[in-house]
Amino acid sequence: MSNPSVSIALTGSGGAGVMTAGQMLLTAAARAGCYGLMSRSLGPQIRGGESAALLRLSTAPVDGPDDIFDLLLAFDWGNIDRFAAELPLNENSVVIYDPGQGPVPEVVREPGPRLVQVPLKEIAKGIPGGRENMVGLGLITTLIGLDAASLRQVIEERLGRKGAEAVDTSWQAVEAGAEAATVDGLPRLDQASPAAPGSRWQISGNDAVGLGALRGGVRFVAAYPITPATEILEWMAVNLPKVGGALVQCEDELASVCMALGGSYAGVPSMTATAGPGLALMTEAIGLGVASETPVVIANVMRGGPSTGIPTKSEQSDLNIACYGLHGDAPHIVTAPTSIADCVFTAQWTVYLAEALQCPAILLSDQAMGQAQAVIEKPAEVAFIGRRKVARPADLENYQRYRITADGISPVALPGMPGGQHTADGLEHAPSGTPSTQAAHHQEQLDKRRRKLDRFDYGDHWAIRAGDPEAELALITFGSLTGAARDAVTRCAEAGLPVRLIAPRLLLPVQVERLEAALAGATKLLIVEQNHEAQLRHLLAGHIRLPAVVDSLNRAGPLTIRPGEIVSALTTLAA
Amino acid sequence: MSNPSVSIALTGSGGAGVMTAGQMLLTAAARAGCYGLMSRSLGPQIRGGESAALLRLSTAPVDGPDDIFDLLLAFDWGNIDRFAAELPLNENSVVIYDPGQGPVPEVVREPGPRLVQVPLKEIAKGIPGGRENMVGLGLITTLIGLDAASLRQVIEERLGRKGAEAVDTSWQAVEAGAEAATVDGLPRLDQASPAAPGSRWQISGNDAVGLGALRGGVRFVAAYPITPATEILEWMAVNLPKVGGALVQCEDELASVCMALGGSYAGVPSMTATAGPGLALMTEAIGLGVASETPVVIANVMRGGPSTGIPTKSEQSDLNIACYGLHGDAPHIVTAPTSIADCVFTAQWTVYLAEALQCPAILLSDQAMGQAQAVIEKPAEVAFIGRRKVARPADLENYQRYRITADGISPVALPGMPGGQHTADGLEHAPSGTPSTQAAHHQEQLDKRRRKLDRFDYGDHWAIRAGDPEAELALITFGSLTGAARDAVTRCAEAGLPVRLIAPRLLLPVQVERLEAALAGATKLLIVEQNHEAQLRHLLAGHIRLPAVVDSLNRAGPLTIRPGEIVSALTTLAA
Amino acid sequence: MSAIDADTAAPVLKASDYKSDVKPVWCPGCGDFSVLSAITKALAELGIPPHEAVVASGIGCSSRIPAYTTVYGFHSVHGRALPVASGIKLARPELTVLAAGGDGDGFSIGGNHFIHACRRNVDMTYIVMDNAVYGMTKGQASPTTEPDWTASKLTPDGPGISAFQPLEMALSAGAQFIARGFTANPNTLAHLICQAIRHPGFSLVQVLSPCITYRPEQRAYKNRVHQHFGHPEPATDRREAFARLMDDDGFSLGVLYKGSQPVYQPAPAPSATPEEVAAQFAIC
Amino acid sequence: MSAIDADTAAPVLKASDYKSDVKPVWCPGCGDFSVLSAITKALAELGIPPHEAVVASGIGCSSRIPAYTTVYGFHSVHGRALPVASGIKLARPELTVLAAGGDGDGFSIGGNHFIHACRRNVDMTYIVMDNAVYGMTKGQASPTTEPDWTASKLTPDGPGISAFQPLEMALSAGAQFIARGFTANPNTLAHLICQAIRHPGFSLVQVLSPCITYRPEQRAYKNRVHQHFGHPEPATDRREAFARLMDDDGFSLGVLYKGSQPVYQPAPAPSATPEEVAAQFAIC
Ligand SMILES: Cc1ncc(C[n+]2csc(CCOP(=O)(O)OP(=O)(O)O)c2C)c(N)n1
Ligand SMILES: Cc1ncc(C[n+]2csc(CCOP(=O)(O)OP(=O)(O)O)c2C)c(N)n1
Ligand code: SF4
Numbered sequence A, B: 001m002s003n004p005s006v007s008i009a010l011t012g013s014g015g016a017g018v019m020t021a022g023q024m025l026l027t028a029a030a031r032a033g034c035y036g037l038m039s040r041s042l043g044p045q046i047r048g049g050e051s052a053a054l055l056r057l058s059t060a061p062v063d064g065p066d067d068i069f070d071l072l073l074a075f076d077w078g079n080i081d082r083f084a085a086e087l088p089l090n091e092n093s094v095v096i097y098d099p100g101q102g103p104v105p106e107v108v109r110e111p112g113p114r115l116v117q118v119p120l121k122e123i124a125k126g127i128p129g130g131r132e133n134m135v136g137l138g139l140i141t142t143l144i145g146l147d148a149a150s151l152r153q154v155i156e157e158r159l160g161r162k163g164a165e166a167v168d169t170s171w172q173a174v175e176a177g178a179e180a181a182t183v184d185g186l187p188r189l190d191q192a193s194p195a196a197p198g199s200r201w202q203i204s205g206n207d208a209v210g211l212g213a214l215r216g217g218v219r220f221v222a223a224y225p226i227t228p229a230t231e232i233l234e235w236m237a238v239n240l241p242k243v244g245g246a247l248v249q250c251e252d253e254l255a256s257v258c259m260a261l262g263g264s265y266a267g268v269p270s271m272t273a274t275a276g277p278g279l280a281l282m283t284e285a286i287g288l289g290v291a292s293e294t295p296v297v298i299a300n301v302m303r304g305g306p307s308t309g310i311p312t313k314s315e316q317s318d319l320n321i322a323c324y325g326l327h328g329d330a331p332h333i334v335t336a337p338t339s340i341a342d343c344v345f346t347a348q349w350t351v352y353l354a355e356a357l358q359c360p361a362i363l364l365s366d367q368a369m370g371q372a373q374a375v376i377e378k379p380a381e382v383a384f385i386g387r388r389k390v391a392r393p394a395d396l397e398n399y400q401r402y403r404i405t406a407d408g409i410s411p412v413a414l415p416g417m418p419g420g421q422h423t424a425d426g427l428e429h430a431p432s433g434t435p436s437t438q439a440a441h442h443q444e445q446l447d448k449r450r451r452k453l454d455r456f457d458y459g460d461h462w463a464i465r466a467g468d469p470e471a472e473l474a475l476i477t478f479g480s481l482t483g484a485a486r487d488a489v490t491r492c493a494e495a496g497l498p499v500r501l502i503a504p505r506l507l508l509p510v511q512v513e514r515l516e517a518a519l520a521g522a523t524k525l526l527i528v529e530q531n532h533e534a535q536l537r538h539l540l541a542g543h544i545r546l547p548a549v550v551d552s553l554n555r556a557g558p559l560t561i562r563p564g565e566i567v568s569a570l571t572t573l574a575a
Numbered sequence C, D: 001m002s003a004i005d006a007d008t009a010a011p012v013l014k015a016s017d018y019k020s021d022v023k024p025v026w027c028p029g030c031g032d033f034s035v036l037s038a039i040t041k042a043l044a045e046l047g048i049p050p051h052e053a054v055v056a057s058g059i060g061c062s063s064r065i066p067a068y069t070t071v072y073g074f075h076s077v078h079g080r081a082l083p084v085a086s087g088i089k090l091a092r093p094e095l096t097v098l099a100a101g102g103d104g105d106g107f108s109i110g111g112n113h114f115i116h117a118c119r120r121n122v123d124m125t126y127i128v129m130d131n132a133v134y135g136m137t138k139g140q141a142s143p144t145t146e147p148d149w150t151a152s153k154l155t156p157d158g159p160g161i162s163a164f165q166p167l168e169m170a171l172s173a174g175a176q177f178i179a180r181g182f183t184a185n186p187n188t189l190a191h192l193i194c195q196a197i198r199h200p201g202f203s204l205v206q207v208l209s210p211c212i213t214y215r216p217e218q219r220a221y222k223n224r225v226h227q228h229f230g231h232p233e234p235a236t237d238r239r240e241a242f243a244r245l246m247d248d249d250g251f252s253l254g255v256l257y258k259g260s261q262p263v264y265q266p267a268p269a270p271s272a273t274p275e276e277v278a279a280q281f282a283i284c
């Protein structure tokens, strides 16, 4: 059954406290047993400026946004034109605004929402020390039927250390807001029963990648900050030392990826995180990882491109560079988590693959996932075995670092192992590691480096699948759009249109047989992705047999692709 | 008619003077009215070490190597195992060797060539000051029937400044070699009549790229040396100043591409040249060129990859990074010359495209073309008009740098033009150039940057075509393999197998309609390329409808793909 | 630099002629506002017409500056302001070229270009708005950050490595005009920038430019700065300049050093057509 | 660095135990042969078992050195020897880590890592085989090349910019052990390398290592080198070190400077399991 949920946008500039209110609302909902998702839209100003907290709350898990916002609470209209397109409304939406902030702008009025005035600022002024965002919180929780006790609890936790008075003031503001909640007809959250303590998490995609990598064994991180990946690095800087690891801030991305390669060569699973511009700087050294067979994980959190592009907004346009951006014939691994929850799993799996295959692995997250917070089921602890194949004593006799093996994987000696000395090399080499310009050596090493990726058993993890696996209509997407695609498939099924959904977690090596098997019998295919050039479509078309009819639903950021659009595209394609 | 030619390999280590002899042979042949090609195979040693001069001489133009060497003249056998695979022989081949250098190695003996002993060293010793390479030259010119007067002329030019005695000594050595030329049955050059003075050129692919770029208007070059691209830069360093241009040696490739962007922004057509590792370092800034719409040309001379790979050997494995290596949605231009002669034209055309489209353009050459010398018809002087669309006075009123236009091209103001001030930006921007995070601005700029590439009329230059355009069997290749492909098509035609050959000069944007039209009616397609992953095949499959049956003939470097192999593959595919 | 010839009869230009109407993304109170003012004042004082000047920058809060001026600008990529600026100047020597950006942009990711630009000595002026932090990415340590600054989550125990010394590095690398300014007084800073622009060759102006958002304690810079590196006149001898730097507390303001190495500017005199050049390949 | 504890009863190691049987690609007579000898002698003298040492390098003639030793090696990409070496040392502090390469690798493309490695002060030794040329790519100017060296086609009028001063840069950037050696006497050089390895923190050894192919005139280095930077003992004070450098002709040999800044080595003490760490995300 499609997901009954309520979607709320809070907007305001500078001091309105929109983000705090959004965070508290999400946590309160979580406390009350709901699931939820909150992302942010920020203006270009470094501090202050317009901002929006975009929430979707539900009693069922939510992986992505809904089609429209049920409620827009505008503390003010600062620069709304710049991001109104990110806040779809329709005639069922309710817009609550402060009449003291001027008239409702045309872009908001245009889709025909119900407009409701609430003098938020004035109400707040009525309470000494009261803040308008707390008034707003009271208003919203009441309107959507969220348990007041959970909100109270969140306020106590947040403000407790400021003393009882601060809590009281806020609570008065909340109650004043609740009293102003006289609109009806808004969707309300079903009564949820609070989950068992610890059984659910509140986490961002970026933190989740950090945790997954840590679970996967990463103990050395080399870092250079970049939006929207910095939080992965910051989370690891704080948390890695707790498990005996270390993070080093580097002078640039050339250094960070090379330090990670050094750490990895020394035997410690290593990673870095970056975004498009940084990834571009890293490709030469990632190629070194391929040639020297040194594992390394690069988490790339995608943002608007090309060039510096739109650093704060989401897009899925680094697929090309991730898959094809290395010079020479350089097979490697590219993965993409399919939701915030899945960031934990996919990051852990990516570390496992890099280590097992002695190969660089690029994990493609994006801003929409990385900088959003979700309330999710606690991710299962998965135990991947089979790490890096370290040389055993027998291997160390006449040790050959790049020995030709059936599965393409050569046992690696780590510094400190007597007899395992070798030189890891980015020059083409004989099996011993000695540089060679010979055609035969080149051929056998190229074969081996491809073979190890092709022969590996990726199991069921290669993709998320949903819907009807026999449906004639197929849908392929990846990354943060998977949630919307899943919603769309559910809605289509309810409307009697069966669809099979395939969201590959493993983008490279392209899983030719698996994809073709998953598509077998499908006559039509829709490929959904958030970029301008339909990069996934060209990647797939370049490698696999696609159904006779293929259509694309692709759009660059920052506007995400919503379930309803996918439903429309599927319906049109089916007709 | 297929090309009647003679192929000669000269091998020897260190002081044998193999390269000098090869050069002189090529020039002598040119003087005598022949065409020719000479490439080199070098060992990994910096100086000395084994080397081979690989020649093909003919009275008709030659664009690529033949299947086998008719003659192998071995001054010695130093490290022959390392590169014997690059010297295909068969039972019709003649191997002339110096018996004083030890027995004929098994790898040379194995294909069953005729073995002929000539005591080169001893003969040379018989002439005071005589050198064995001159003996070898005399031997060869006599065997293949090359006019002695041409060789004499070359020797005089080369050694003239050392005095008459030096010339005489060499000439005695040549004559002694000629006397030893008692083998028969070798192919001989047809009697050629010397061409009109100045009507033919002897040029390397790298120099040809430099010249083409200079003809195209490049006047600023930022350089960082890398094998096998350095000669482009060295040629330009010496020759640019003559036409009022300048070359600057930079600290690294990040600097060189950015300096070129700076020079170009200032209004001077600019370029750099590099190879795979350097290209990898440049992709971030190339993306800046895309977003800021700053033209720049990057000549990338491909070598064995991945990573440092095999710097001295040829490969065509940078196609992926050239086409897909930028982050974000970053449409740009990728071209590839189809022969040494075509390097002049393609480089000039590439500058023209970059300037006309205000977009970075990557020219893909390779070591086999770049470091080889050819004797060619003097390339026609082509006049490309329509350079960079510079703002006129009307444009400068309320000037908008990134104005939305029908053809996607916006008039550009250059520093110094009053009223044209703007900030070129890699951040997404409004038409004015002011940074913007708005979806609508992003969409319209992305559309525009793609539109300008799609709407442009590339004319007939987009590809070289040969063979029978109606043939059911099609052949696609690119770059330095075009010569071999052309030979193969000629041979197939002689054997009654019609083939249509398409060698795209314009690889990106992929010419979807033109390629599909060129392939219309073809039922089978062979794609020939010198890399391990069949990069061209995947690029084409990702973008165009290919014939029902597609086969690949692809192999990584350093072994080139020879006409006979292509003929076999075509014949098999046709069956 | 024909544009600044005194005898050009150009209309009198005011600082405001160099300020665009694009609203800066900067936080209110950011030091970079003063740098913007100072640059516009300097250009006005030198009388350089806006269309004959170019500012190239990298990425960061400070690197946003070109769009806030009315001169030609190139907002390039992180760390590459100097090569871009060098390319502009080398291709069009008659333009007045400035490079501008932050301490992270210039000394971290751009450190290699910094030292080689100092050596290369192309005639341009590099203005580094040094706030000892990465402002744009929300407050991480930069090379000039103190080793014990613990306010960033990326280095919760402090970066732990000694701070980069921009002036010392510039001097070692071969820069020929080296100065330090501060944002408190845009007129003084403008004067420094004028001198830097006038000096032939590569000029560095390190500007202490507080980040009031991530380094609010830098408001106290105003109490720490002082005139001169121990002497009112710039050193013209490297030995002397090093000696003065050894006593520098990082808050001395003014010109440290003025050298006179030759400017790097290839000035080819065209003597041939491309076809004359091509004749070298002819077989005759 | 447990491996070099004097009281470890390890078998006595000879220099030859550190030389592999891979034949160098170097030209006969290249200075790098001596550097290879010196490194092997130094490791033997220090008694570091081959499997407990790592040499990381970039790309160039000199950067080929790891494969010619019997220790662990990483022949990485052009300019990145130092970050690779730093990663190795930071991840595995018990290893003895050397970085090695050429002047182009280290001071041109690798210049940024060089200055930041000097600052970061990770405990490793960087050996730069300085021949003032790009040997591997057949003879172009490097940062240390004289401005008037006209033998390269890439800079036919000479590079025209003043030469990079490795020791001065290292001192400004914060390096804690700075020395210059020469290839004439591998024993002397080995001794210098021993000191560098023993010194805690980042050590730079610039080795004048003639390229007899592209800079045959460097054979005359042997007539120009001399002992000491004006004083037999290393300076321990930066002011003094700068003063000595001002009198350096580029051919003074020995240790210029020894400092005592703390070594950078994060040493986390694990206190939690990943699942304990994960508990922070639980909603309770
Ligand atoms: C290649 C690359 N890496 C990282 C970033 C992210 N980034 C943007 S600005 C910046 C640092 C800016 O610091 P600084 O130069 O000191 O400027 P400030 O914001 O302090 O003025 C970073 C790391 C980027 N844009 N590009
Ligand atoms: C990214 C990149 N750019 C350029 C090159 C080409 N290259 C290889 S070695 C080298 C210079 C080597 O000079 P140096 O470090 O001084 O070493 P030497 O050969 O003199 O010992 C260059 C430019 C490369 N391999 N990679
Ligand atoms: S974050 Fe700091 S540097 Fe950036 S604009 Fe704000 S005050 Fe200025």
Ligand code: SF4
Pocket (backbone or CB within 6 Å): B046, B047, D025, D026, D027, D029, D030, D031, D032, D061, D062, D131, D135, D136, D210, D211, D212, D213, D214
């Ligand atoms: S070219 Fe120079 S540096 Fe390279 S191996 Fe030969 S002598 Fe040594």
Ligand SMILES: [Mg+2]
Pocket (backbone or CB within 6 Å): C060, C102, C103, C104, C129, C130, C131, C132, C133, C134, C135, C142
């Ligand atoms: Mg800063």
Ligand SMILES: [Mg+2]
Pocket (backbone or CB within 6 Å): D060, D102, D103, D104, D129, D130, D131, D132, D133, D134, D135, D142
């Ligand atoms: Mg060198």
